[in-house]
Amino acid sequence: MTKLIDQINNNLKNAKENSILQFNKEISQIEDLIPLTLGEPDFNTPDHIKAAAIAAINNNESHYSNPRGIMPLRQAVSKFLADKYDLHYDAETQIITTSGVTEGIYDTLATILNPGDNVIIPSPTFPMYQDDVAINGANAVAVDTSADGFILTPDKLETTLTALDGKAKAVIINTPGNPTGVAYTAEQLEALAKVIEQHNLFCISDEIYSELTYDQKHVSIAKFIPENTILLNGMSKSHAMTGWRVGFILGPADLIDRINVVHQFAVTCVTDNSQFAALEGLQNGPDDGLKMKEKYIVRRDILRDGLQAAGFESPQPGGAFYIFAKIPAQFNQDDFEFARELAFKAKVGVIPGSSFGKGGEGYIRLSYAASKDNIEHVVERIKTFVANN
Ligand SMILES: Cc1ncc(COP(=O)(O)O)c(C=O)c1O
Known part of the structure; x- marks a missing residue:
C-alpha cells in the first residue's frame, strides 16, 4: 500500500x-x-500602534470583518499610497487586506495561474515567489540579473519571452529588492512596463520595502501599467509590524474581485484587532x-x-x-x-x-x-x- x-x-x-x-x-x-x-x-512596533490595538481589543473589535478589510483601513491605505507615491486605488473595489504580503503573493498566483504556466522571476530574488509558483503547478523561469546590476532589463525580458515562444503569464518585480537592496529607477520601470504591456503579461509588484527607499523617491511600476499590475505592500517593514500580519493587494477591480475569492477561502479576513493597529499606523504614523x-x-x-x-x-x-x-x-x-x-x-x-x-x-x-x-x-x-x- x-x-x-x-x-x-x-x-x-x-x-x-x-x-x-x-x-x-x-x-x-x-x-x-x-x-x-x-x-x-x-x-x-511604535507605541501609538500598540495602544490602538489594545483599545480595539477592549472595544471588542474581535469579530469577522469584511473579507477585504475594515473600510477605514482600506481608505487609509488608499490615501497613504496616493500621498506617498501618487498611486490611486478605490477603497471599495480595488483593495484587499491580507495576512501580510506573504498571503498576497499566494492569493495572486493562485488566482492567475493554470498548471504549466510560466512566470518570469528575476534572480536572485525572494525565494517564496518560486515556491508559490511551484505549489500552483506552474513554472518559475529565473532570469539571472547579476550581470545587469540586479535589474531586469527590457532586453533580458524580451530574450526570455522569445525563448519561451511568447508563452509567459506573469513577471514578478520586487523593488526595493530582497536580497540585493537594489531599487529600480522610474526610467527602468517605464522601459520594462512597455515590454510587459506589449506582451499582455500580469506584473506582480512586491513593494514591501517602499518606505525604506534611500537615494530616490520610491516609484511603482503601477504608475505606468496600472491595468497589468497587481501591487503588493504591507505594514511589516514600514511600521516594524512583521508579527501583526497585515498586507494589501491592490489592482484592477475585476481582478481584485477574483483574488478576493481565494483570499476568502484561505483566511476569511485578517485578524480584526491587527487591522485597527494598521489603521492607526497609516492614519497617525504615515512617517x-x-x-x-x-x-x-x-x-x-x-x-x-x-x-x-x-x-x-x-x-x-x-x-x-x-x-x-x-x-x-x-x-x-x-x-x-x-x-x-x-x-x-x-x-x-x-x-x-x-x-x-x-x-x-x-x-x-x-x-x-x-x-x-x-x-x-x-x-x-x-x-x-x-x-x-
Ligand atoms: C520581498 C519580500 N516580500 C514579502 C515579504 C513578506 O512580508 P509580510 O511580512 O508582509 O508577509 C518579505 C519578508 O521578508 C520580503 O522580503
Whole structure:
C-alpha cells in the first residue's frame, strides 16, 4: 500500500522548505555568533500602534470583518499610497487586506495561474515567489540579473519571452529588492512596463520595502501599467509590524474581485484587532518608517564601507536593509561553504547568496536590521577573518 505521505499534492515536491530559515537554524547554535541573517526590523512596533490595538481589543473589535478589510483601513491605505507615491486605488473595489504580503503573493498566483504556466522571476530574488509558483503547478523561469546590476532589463525580458515562444503569464518585480537592496529607477520601470504591456503579461509588484527607499523617491511600476499590475505592500517593514500580519493587494477591480475569492477561502479576513493597529499606523504614523530609515542608513554605510575595505564589493543598496556582497576572489566561491566558514570562524551569520537563486551564486546577504554596535563588531570580525585567511 502506498504510504499516505507519498500521496500528497505532487506540486509540493517542487516547492522547497525555506532554505534561509534552515541555514539560519544550522548556524544559530554557534556560541557568540552575531546573526545578520533574517529580514526582520529590529525595531519594536511604535507605541501609538500598540495602544490602538489594545483599545480595539477592549472595544471588542474581535469579530469577522469584511473579507477585504475594515473600510477605514482600506481608505487609509488608499490615501497613504496616493500621498506617498501618487498611486490611486478605490477603497471599495480595488483593495484587499491580507495576512501580510506573504498571503498576497499566494492569493495572486493562485488566482492567475493554470498548471504549466510560466512566470518570469528575476534572480536572485525572494525565494517564496518560486515556491508559490511551484505549489500552483506552474513554472518559475529565473532570469539571472547579476550581470545587469540586479535589474531586469527590457532586453533580458524580451530574450526570455522569445525563448519561451511568447508563452509567459506573469513577471514578478520586487523593488526595493530582497536580497540585493537594489531599487529600480522610474526610467527602468517605464522601459520594462512597455515590454510587459506589449506582451499582455500580469506584473506582480512586491513593494514591501517602499518606505525604506534611500537615494530616490520610491516609484511603482503601477504608475505606468496600472491595468497589468497587481501591487503588493504591507505594514511589516514600514511600521516594524512583521508579527501583526497585515498586507494589501491592490489592482484592477475585476481582478481584485477574483483574488478576493481565494483570499476568502484561505483566511476569511485578517485578524480584526491587527487591522485597527494598521489603521492607526497609516492614519497617525504615515512617517513612522522614516525615523527607522534614518537609522538604517547609518548602519548601511558602516556595513558597506567596512565590507568594501575588507574586499567585498556590493551594489549600492537603494533600499530595504540588505547588503548583497560578492565573495572576494581569494575565497571559496561556494557561497554555502563560505557562509559556514564565516559563521564558524568569524562568528558572523550571513545568508548564502544562492538561497535566492542562481543569480546569487558567489554572493552573501547581510541584513543590517541589527544594532549599530553589532554591525560595528561584524565589520571588525570580517576584517580580522580576511586578514587571517
Ligand atoms: C520581498 C519580500 N516580500 C514579502 C515579504 C513578506 O512580508 P509580510 O511580512 O508582509 O508577509 C518579505 C519578508 O521578508 C520580503 O522580503
